Each structure stands twice: as C-alpha cells, then as structure tokens.
Amino acid sequence: MPQLPPATPGDRLADVDTPALIVDLDAFERNLGRMADAVAMAGVRLRPHAKMHKSPIIGLKQIALGAVGVCCQKVSEAEVMVQGGIGDVLVSNEVVGSRKLARLAALARQARIAVVVDDEAMIDALAAAAATAGVTVGVLVEIDVGANRCGVAPGPAAVRLAQRIAGEASLRFDGLQAYHGRAQHLRSAEERRAAIASVCVDVRHTKAALAEAGLACPTVTGAGTGTFELEAASGVFDELQAGSYCFMDADYARNRKSDGTFFNTFEHALFVSATVMSTPRPERAVLDAGLKALAFDSGPPETVGIAGAVYERPSDEHGCLDVTTCNARPKLGDKILLIPGHCDPTVNLHDWYVGVRGLASSQPRVECVWPVAARGALF
Amino acid sequence: MPQLPPATPGDRLADVDTPALIVDLDAFERNLGRMADAVAMAGVRLRPHAKMHKSPIIGLKQIALGAVGVCCQKVSEAEVMVQGGIGDVLVSNEVVGSRKLARLAALARQARIAVVVDDEAMIDALAAAAATAGVTVGVLVEIDVGANRCGVAPGPAAVRLAQRIAGEASLRFDGLQAYHGRAQHLRSAEERRAAIASVCVDVRHTKAALAEAGLACPTVTGAGTGTFELEAASGVFDELQAGSYCFMDADYARNRKSDGTFFNTFEHALFVSATVMSTPRPERAVLDAGLKALAFDSGPPETVGIAGAVYERPSDEHGCLDVTTCNARPKLGDKILLIPGHCDPTVNLHDWYVGVRGLASSQPRVECVWPVAARGALF
Numbered sequence: 051m052p053q054l055p056p057a058t059p060g061d062r063l064a065d066v067d068t069p070a071l072i073v074d075l076d077a078f079e080r081n082l083g084r085m086a087d088a089v090a091m092a093g094v095r096l097r098p099h100a101k102m103h104k105s106p107i108i109g110l111k112q113i114a115l116g117a118v119g120v121c122c123q124k125v126s127e128a129e130v131m132v133q134g135g136i137g138d139v140l141v142s143n144e145v146v147g148s149r150k151l152a153r154l155a156a157l158a159r160q161a162r163i164a165v166v167v168d169d170e171a172m173i174d175a176l177a178a179a180a181a182t183a184g185v186t187v188g189v190l191v192e193i194d195v196g197a198n199r200c201g202v203a204p205g206p207a208a209v210r211l212a213q214r215i216a217g218e219a220s221l222r223f224d225g226l227q228a229y230h231g232r233a234q235h236l237r238s239a240e241e242r243r244a245a246i247a248s249v250c251v252d253v254r255h256t257k258a259a260l261a262e263a264g265l266a267c268p269t270v271t272g273a274g275t276g277t278f279e280l281e282a283a284s285g286v287f288d289e290l291q292a293g294s295y296c297f298m299d300a301d302y303a304r305n306r307k308s309d310g311t312f313f314n315t316f317e318h319a320l321f322v323s324a325t326v327m328s329t330p331r332p333e334r335a336v337l338d339a340g341l342k343a344l345a346f347d348s349g350p351p352e353t354v355g356i357a358g359a360v361y362e363r364p365s366d367e368h369g370c371l372d373v374t375t376c377n378a379r380p381k382l383g384d385k386i387l388l389i390p391g392h393c394d395p396t397v398n399l400h401d402w403y404v405g406v407r408g409l410a411s412s413q414p415r416v417e418c419v420w421p422v423a424a425r426g427a428l429f
Numbered sequence: 430m431p432q433l434p435p436a437t438p439g440d441r442l443a444d445v446d447t448p449a450l451i452v453d454l455d456a457f458e459r460n461l462g463r464m465a466d467a468v469a470m471a472g473v474r475l476r477p478h479a480k481m482h483k484s485p486i487i488g489l490k491q492i493a494l495g496a497v498g499v500c501c502q503k504v505s506e507a508e509v510m511v512q513g514g515i516g517d518v519l520v521s522n523e524v525v526g527s528r529k530l531a532r533l534a535a536l537a538r539q540a541r542i543a544v545v546v547d548d549e550a551m552i553d554a555l556a557a558a559a560a561t562a563g564v565t566v567g568v569l570v571e572i573d574v575g576a577n578r579c580g581v582a583p584g585p586a587a588v589r590l591a592q593r594i595a596g597e598a599s600l601r602f603d604g605l606q607a608y609h610g611r612a613q614h615l616r617s618a619e620e621r622r623a624a625i626a627s628v629c630v631d632v633r634h635t636k637a638a639l640a641e642a643g644l645a646c647p648t649v650t651g652a653g654t655g656t657f658e659l660e661a662a663s664g665v666f667d668e669l670q671a672g673s674y675c676f677m678d679a680d681y682a683r684n685r686k687s688d689g690t691f692f693n694t695f696e697h698a699l700f701v702s703a704t705v706m707s708t709p710r711p712e713r714a715v716l717d718a719g720l721k722a723l724a725f726d727s728g729p730p731e732t733v734g735i736a737g738a739v740y741e742r743p744s745d746e747h748g749c750l751d752v753t754t755c756n757a758r759p760k761l762g763d764k765i766l767l768i769p770g771h772c773d774p775t776v777n778l779h780d781w782y783v784g785v786r787g788l789a790s791s792q793p794r795v796e797c798v799w800p801v802a803a804r805g806a807l808f
Contacts, residue, residue, distance in 0.1 A: 146706045200707035327525045328579035
C-alpha cells in the first residue's frame with residue numbers, strides 16, 4: 051500500500067510533511083527546455099531515461115518537448131510507462147527469464163517496444179516470446195564500449211547477433227546500444243572526451259562491419275547527462291538516453307567543464323526536505339532523513355541555505371548534521387532542503403513527488419503531487 | 430501502485446521472478462523461537478523493532494511467541510502496524526511536526542501508543558496534540574548512552590524532562606530509552622561488553638536521579654541484535670528492541686562472540702534472489718539486482734552456494750559478480766541467492782516477501798507471499 055502524499059496542491063512548502071521529494075518546477079522546466087534545445091541544435095533524437103524519474107507524467111512532458119519516447123531498465127517500468135500513456139519504450143537492458151519476456155511481448159501489443167541483447171540465447175528466447183504473442187519486438191545489440199558491464203565486444207561479435215536478430219520473423223533489428231556509464235562521472239572534460247572518442251571508434255568500426263555484412267543500422271543509442279554533448283556532436287549517435295538532466299544531483303555537479311568550472315548546464319531541481327527532529331548538543335542537528343529517504347552511493351546530500359552544515363552520517367531513519375561552523379544553527383522543527391548525491395536511487399525510495407512553484411520566492415507553494423509510479427519496479 | 434508479487438504460493442523457488450526478497454521460513458521460525466527462549470530465560474520483555482521487517486504479519490508472529498508489542502521508528506509505520514492488528518506500539522524515536530503528532534495522537538485511540546522525547550518543546554507539543562485528541566500517550570525520555578545521535582545527557586537533564594511529562598494530564602511517563610546503536614556493530618565481544626557496561630552505568634545513575642525526584646521509572650528499553658544478551662542480563666533493562674535477529678544480515682554475522690568465533694546465534698533467513706542477466710566475459714556474471722534491490726551501506730551482499738563469486742560493484746539495476754576463481758561459473762539465466770549486507774534498508778526496497786519452505790531441500794516451494802506493508806513509511 052503506498053503512503054499518503056506528504057502535501058496537497060496549494061500547501062505552503064513549509065507545511066509539506068518530511069521527508070519528502072521536492073521538485074523545483076521552475077528549475078525542472080528550464081532543464082527540460084535546455085535539453086530539448088540542445089538536441090534540436092545537434093540534430094539528434096532524445097529518448098530520456100525513465101529509470102531516473104519513474105514517472106509517466108514526466109515522460110509525457112519530455113515527449114511534449116520533442117523526445118521520441120523513453121528508455122526503461124526493467125519490463126515492469128516499461129509497463130508503468132505504457133499504462134501512463136507513453137507509446138514508445140526502449141528497455142535499454144538485457145531481459146532474461148520467461149516471465150519477463152512474456153510481459154515484454156504482451157506490452158508490444160500496446161506500444162512500440164524495443165529491447166537490447168548481448169547473447170544469442172536471449173535472441174532465441176525473445177523471438178519465441180514475441181512469436182507466441184504474435185508481435186514484433188525491436189532489438190538492439192549492446193556493445194561494451196568501456197563500461198565493463200553488459201554488452202558484446204564491438205565488431206564481429208555484434209554482427210553475429212545482428213544477423214541472428216535479422217533472421218527472426220518476430221524481431222526487428224533496430225541498431226546498436228553503446229552506453230558508457232562510467233564515463234558520465236569522470237570529473238574532467240578531457241577524460242570524458244577521451245572516453246567518448248574511444249566509444250565512437252568502437253561504434254564506427256561496428257557500423258562498418260554491419261554494412262559489410264549487408265545490415266543497415268537504423269539507430270545508435272547511448273549517452274548520459276555527463277557526456278551527452280559529446281555523443282550529440284559525434285555524428286555517430288542517433289539517440290541520447292540522458293535522464294538525470296531533469297533533476298541534476300550533487301554528483302553530476304562535481305563534473306568539470308572544459309574551462310575547469312563546474313558543470314552547470316542544468317540546475318538542481320530535486321531536493322529531499324527534512325525536519326530537524328533533535329538538537330541534543332549545540333554542534334549537532336539530527337534530521338529525519340537517513341538511509342530510507344536518500345541514496346548514499348555517490349556520497350551524502352548537500353544542504354541548501356545553511357552555510358557550514360555538513361551531513362555527516364546516516365542511519366536508517368536519521369541524518370546527523372554537523373553544524374559546528376554554522377553562524378545560524380538550525381533549530382528543532384526547522385525544515386531543510388537537501389540535494390541528493392544520486393537522484394535515481396533516491397527517487398526510488400519515495401512514493402510521491404511534491405512539485406513546488408516559486409521555490410526561490412518568499413511564497414513557495416505546492417502546485418502538484420505526482421506519484422513515483424514505477425517506484426519499486428524491479429522485474 | 431505496488432508491484433505485482435514475484436511469486437504465488439505453490440511456486441517452485443526456481444520460478445520466483447527476480448530480484449525478490451526471499452524468506453527461509455524454517456530458519457526464520459527458528460530465529461523467532463531462539464529469541465523468545467532467550468528473553469524468557471532472562472526474564473525481560475521483548476518488543477522487537479518493526480522498522481526492520483515493516484510487516485504486521487511478522488509482528489503478530491513475534492507477539493504470538495511472547496513479545497509485548499513492537500517498536501516503530503515513524504508514525505506512519507505505527508499506523509500500518511495498528512491497521513494490521515497490533516495493539517501496542519512504541520515509536521522509539523522523536524516525533525516533530527504538528528501533522529505527525531496529530532496522526533500519533535489519533536492512533537492512541539486505537540492502540541496503546543508510546544513515543545520518546547529528548548526536548549521540552551516536544552513534550553509541550555505532544556501534550557497539546559494528545560489533549561486535543563482526548564487521549565493519553567505514553568512518553569519515554571531518550572538518554573544518549575554513546576550513540577551520539579538523539580537523546581539528552583543521562584542524569585538531571587533526563588529528570589527535568591520526566592518531571593515535565595509527569596505534569597501533563599494527557600501524557601504518561603513510561604520510563605527511559607537507552608539504545609546504543611553503534612555498539613551493535615562493534616566486532617569484538619569485549620568492545621560490546623564495555624559499551625553496554627557504560628550504558629548500564631548511565632541508566633542506573635539516571636534511575637537513581639529519577640527516584641530521588643520521586644518519579645517511578647516503569648520501563649527501561651533499548652538493545653539490538655548485536656548486544657541484546659548483555660542488556661538482558663544487566664538487571665537494568667526491562668524491554669529489548671532487537672529486530673534484525675529474525676533475518677540476520679551479513680553485517681551482524683561479522684560480529685565475534687567471546688570465544689572469538691562468529692556470531693551465529695541466529696541464521697541467515699533473508700535473501701535477495703537475482704538472475705544472471707549477462708555473461709559477457711568468462712570472468713564476469715552480471716546480476717539483475719543493484720542499488721534498487723539491495724542496500725550497500727554495510728557492504729555488498731554475499732553470494733550463497735557459489736564458492737569464489739564476489740559481488741564487486743553495483744549500479745542502479747545491475748550487480749557485477751567477479752567469478753574468476755569459481756570452479757563452476759554461473760550461466761546466463763541462473764538464479765542466485767544473496768545475503769544482504771544490511772537487512773533494514775534492503776527490505777525497504779521491496780514490496781513483497783516471498784516465504785519459502787524447505788530452502789535447504791531439493792524441492793523448495795513458495796508457501797506465502799507477504800506485503801512489506803510499511804515499506805516507504807517515511808512520515
């Protein structure tokens with residue numbers, strides 16, 4: 051049973067219950083617009099990753115600004131997107147298991163569905179599931195371009211899989227996925243440029259091998275918020291999968307641009323609000339948001355508007371702020387905004403987005419409450 | 430909207446969709462029985478922490494074996510427990526904010542409710558909320574016994590709060606909470622013994638100060654799975670709050686007993702099952718369970734039954750297993766059981782428990798599917 055929402059449209063920000071996921075709607079909309087402009091200028095398509103926001107409402111806003119559909123990482127996420135009105139979903143991930151494949155194939159009756167593979171056995175199982183359901187599923191071959199996770203080697207191994215896909219009546223060969231996850235968080239622009247240059251060599255080489263085998267490669271897809279400008283300008287990518295750009299987390303803000311300044315193309319638009327629930331000593335303020343309200347895999351959250359306050363350590367339901375060096379120390383009951391270290395797993399901990407208009411104004415108000423509809427979509 | 434369950438009673442374990450939270454019912458029931466025996470022998474009460482399991486079904490099983498009620502960390506968790514039929518709940522945490530206090534007071538109409546405080550302003554707000562609702566709420570004073578989180582100093586500061594509680598018609602002074610969270614994970618028995626000995630000095634000192642002020646101290650509550658035997662034998666604790674003992678995670682299993690062997694009073698009864706979704710290179714198997722299916726704050730999960738396999742690094746929906754040194758390397762589609770590093774935040778990522786009977790047998794079967802009813806109960 052999902053939790054009751056922490057707010058109602060019209061509420062003042064100060065009255066939103068905590069911990070809650072707060073969206074600064076003004077910054078969020080500017081972020082959506084900036085990305086739409088960037089991909090339009092570059093002449094590439096945007097298929098934003100919905101594994102980050104898990105919300106068909108947000109996906110439809112992205113599509114209204116030109117995105118061609120969304121990416122998902124799980125079949126159950128894709129189901130939520132299709133139920134929410136999105137007609138074109140790429141599951142940018144390998145899908146293994148008969149139950150998942152049957153669900154994926156069933157979804158292809160309602161929407162344009164594609165999926166990625168990196169193994170011949172997957173192609174056979176997918177072809178059988180699609181044939182049983184009487185549908186056609188698009189398939190892209192994932193190549194490992196440096197992420198060292200999934201994906202076959204670029205070149206001949208990818209061609210062999212593409213040929214096998216092309217030989218299946220229930221499948222449609224849609225192209226290549228070349229996503230370099232680790233490159234997104236390389237801190238210097240030079241490192242990211244070198245990584246994506248290497249990705250492009252792999253993609254060109256694989257496209258040439260496909261052409262030699264007589265196979266067209268309709269789409270090359272990849273990229274994230276940290277590198278999307280490089281893939282967009284590469285001439286070899288057709289679609290970009292960036293997701294975090296909507297919200298920008300503390301970790302992406304640690305990336306540097308080529309002039310050495312911090313990456314600020316997008317604004318922080320996602321916050322977790324927390325209440326000071328205990329002030330047992332002058333130097334410590336305890337917040338009501340810990341491991342169950344925030345993700346810590348990319349470091350602790352940053353505090354907004356309290357110079358010197360450092361989120362020191364989480365426990366399950368608590369966060370200890372060190373306020374030793376603060377001039378104005380937070381008081382019991384104060385509400386504080388935190389910028390999550392990593393937005394994707396933070397969003398997945400919450401049932402609701404609370405959309406706030408005028409966050410920077412003196413009268414921030416709740417405008418909307420959206421479900422995190424695909425939260426917990428693990429399958 | 431919660432996800433569909435990954436299994437149906439009667440299913441074979443091999444057919445449970447992944448990633449899923451698997452309970453070894455046999456080990457779980459043995460763990461419940463061992464704790465019930467231990468507290469009965471020691472002559473103390475058990476009030477297990479439901480922040481760990483978030484399930485009234487499990488809470489009722491604990492009560493059936495003698496527990497006096499459950500602890501919760503959040504008001505919204507307590508609501509789920511009361512809705513599920515539990516009649517006695519201690520919110521073992523400070524509650525700040527008028528919305529939360531109104532919900533807490535409303536709950537006291539349906540069940541015996543208590544809460545902890547560490548500040549005079551909390552007592553005033555709680556008394557007002559209880560008076561408005563026309564209920565009596567039990568209140569315990571939290572003292573900081575070394576956790577360096579919430580709680581007033583032992584001694585006079587605690588007595589002042591107790592006096593204030595005793596002076597409010599809508600509140601009932603129930604005693605002291607003295608929980609040393611950090612002591613739970615001290616690795617050697619000597620360190621844990623020293624930490625809890627110090628806790629007991631603080632508690633005795635505070636109880637004496639309360640007696641001097643003419644205040645009875647009905648209950649001293651605290652303890653966790655790592656130290657419960659010490660508090661049970663101390664003569665100063667009346668109630669134990671241990672929660673993880675039901676499931677035992679990888680982190681608790683790193684504690685040592687006084688003879689130097691690993692802490693094995695309880696068995697691992699909680700697992701996350703995962704599927705091998707990609708085997709791109711001989712030395713790597715990629716699982717479909719990452720940051721959104723497992724908590725990593727206490728280290729990565731351990732694999733069951735694949736000697737040499739090491740869960741190396743998670744990403745949002747993937748886990749890379751290094752299988753270099755495995756004799757029998759996992760194959761695409763294999764299902765693997767993982768022991769979570771930390772059970773509490775892992776449980777909170779899932780909508781369903783899949784209870785399996787005969788996990789160690791050749792025919793493990795799903796016996797029950799229980800909702801993680803208070804998952805996401807943040808408020």
